[in-house]
Amino acid sequence: MAKLNTFLTEDRPLIDVPMPQTTDEPMESVIVFWYKVIGDTVTQHDVLAEVQTEKATFEVESPASGVLQEVWVQRGEAAPPGAVLARIATDVDGAGPASVVKTGESVPPATGLQTPQTERVALPPRLRRLAQELGVDVTTLRGSGTNRKITEEEIRRAAAVATEGTQSSISVTPVRRTIAKRMTQSLLEAPQLTEHAWADVTELERWRIRFQNIGWNAWVLRAVVLALQDHPMLNAVWEDTRIRLQTGVHLGVAVDAKEGLYVPVVRDAQLLNVDQLQQVVQTLANKVRSAKVCQEELTGGTFTVTNLGGYGVEFFTPILNPPQAAILGVGKMDERMVLVDGQGTVQKRLPLSLTFDHRVVDGGPAARFLQSIIWRLQEPQTLMR
16 A cells, blocks of 8 residues: 655645556556546545556545545646645545645656646546547537536537648547557667568368367467467567566457557466467457456566458568567468369468567577467467367
8 A cells, every 4th residue: 555645734634645556667647537626525435536557547546535635637647656646635624725835845746737627527438538539628518418418419519620621630548648658669679570471271270160169369379379388588578687588478469449459468378278268368358348458457468469360461560569579460361272282272371470579589589489380370289288
């Protein structure tokens, strides 16, 4: 539990509301919404704000009962773990905001926040996300629905008016900001190389027909897990003075959602068979698309698989998901005629693109890992062990 800092304002104690640390990395989080405004009475464990970090949302609770006296980080602004978001005045009876600190040392507020929050607009999460995506400031809307509630039509109409003319723009959502920051960090820090190869999956197609409840992605994931156990350097992290090998395969699976790209993690994937892998991945994907995925399910991955085959893409260049050492891209299946024993036959093949951190492995070991995946896909009986 975080230590509570207490101050005195006009002889009333003030308690800090800090930004929680929800991941091992000291990354900033964004205030999505304040449920309370300055002057509101709160009780301990009341939800004060909704915060987004690493593509997941969580709630910030009040550490004590009292009155919300100060708000230091406004909606849409970011702050690192431990930064003061707000302060609660305790032992007060309807006291209004105060501003003079009598004793104690103030904690510097996070960068960029300076104006107090003075109003609140109650919106369902769906409409709040829509307004954020379209760049609409809901505090400027009058509310045309029942009891002057803001409607979806009103938000979209305001967005259309704002984008009239020769140019248009949309606000950067917290999810988009996170993706941009991580991908830029990845390309700046890690020398990346991508190798491409085809996997003959003609025999695997027969197995897939036999096991109709198991999709293509699950077979590929199973092949990756088994290959990683034979090539542990691809299941590793570069740490400047050492390369840390992971003890388990925590498989990240890219999921394309309306809000952006998410990578939920299958923990200890080496303990799951192909059918169990499919079930776990489907559950995680459903959570992502219904906005129910939690922070713990989006962190701790050791290797990532991303599939663009459904969009007609064959080979592409996936970007590393830091601090992981490699990522596999899966493309659209291709068919071609080949000669087998002098007879023409249809071969099904799957395009694979492996991007790896050249600080961790060289091209040869990475190619052998890719060939290990391909061999298993071409010999599907090896995937059943």
